Amino acid sequence: MKPNGIPPALLEKYLSGECTDAEKEMVEAWYASLQGEPRYLDHLPDTEQDEIRQEVFGNIRRELNMVEERPVHRLPWHWLAGIAASILVALGIFFAGNLKTVQLPEVTVKGAKSDPSKALPVTTFKNTGKQVVRHKLPDGSVVTMHPKSTIMYHTAFATNKRFVEFSGEGFFDVKKDKAHPFNIKSGDMIIRVLGTSFNVKAIESQKKFQVDVVTGSVQVTAYDKKLDKQEVVLKPQQQALFELDSKRLISKTSPLPAKKEIYEPVTIVFEETPLKKVIEQLEKRFNVSISLTNPGLAKCGLTANFESQTFPNILEILCTSLDVTYTISDNHITINGEPCD
CATH class of the missing domain: 2.60.120.1440 (Jelly Rolls)
Incomplete structure (x- = not known):
């Protein structure tokens, strides 16, 4: 039976000499299993080989970045012009x-240690x-x-x-x-x-x-x-x-409420719609309440075509387009940011 795959974080510990004896044994057993099957991927279709390689490199990047979470950088809205919300x-x-x-x-397994x-x-x-x-x-x-x-x-x-x-x-x-x-x-x-x-x-x-x-x-x-x-x-x-x-x-x-839950998708279109009107439409469609920390945001305009999107997706794209942020507590959302020029 082959040993399970080794996460990149554990490989990092091994290379830096920080592994326990048990972890060191696990890594070396895994490496030995790779040496015994050097052409493991060759019998797979090309598409599956590419998918596995991409997934492995993606996992390595994610694991190496786990030590310090990095904040999400929002793209300026003019970069997104013409790109569909979907x-x-x-x-x-x-x-x-x-x-x-x-x-x-x-874990204690019945009949075995x-x-x-x-x-x-x-x-x-x-x-x-x-x-x-x-x-x-x-x-x-x-x-x-x-x-x-x-x-x-x-x-x-x-x-x-x-x-x-x-x-x-x-x-x-x-x-x-x-x-x-x-x-x-x-x-x-x-x-x-x-x-x-x-x-x-x-x-x-x-x-x-x-x-x-x-x-x-x-x-x-x-x-x-x-x-x-x-x-x-x-x-x-x-x-x-x-x-x-x-x-x-x-x-x-499930009861059929007048308003959808935030995880249920809707289709809604905004064309240079003031944020105040956008909020009214979202509160009408979803079971949420939305407030602005800065009343000046109410005049900001939004243009977007949301097709079969949930409330979190709509809210994230709204925040990206207007360069604002939000916080959520239960079903209440607070939007924070500076007024539009």
């Missing part, structure tokens, strides 16, 4: 958070800011995380499953992979999907976890106080509620 969203704009790699603690030296590294990402953060997972899935949300996962997903632990509120857009179901653990609740999009609200202080499905289907499992298994399967416009005190899991059809 292209900006496709490229993805990510905010700074708290990302670190830790060593997975020893585990070897701490073979523990897989785990990545923990926490949104420590006051904005919504888009975080990409190793398999290409993306989770849009609210402030104070945390996600943990093996730095390189296991080959037979995709598993994360999540707390807080976040919108998951899971990459389809029928052979490897995607599993999310939030407290005593497990969410299992193949490829879909849904919102998870798992804030323990609210005493109730909630899952809302937008596309595809989701299986939610939890155990009651008698440790009997409870399971529901959700389709679009359905939700699951798990009560933390009673350990009761129920499902129901």
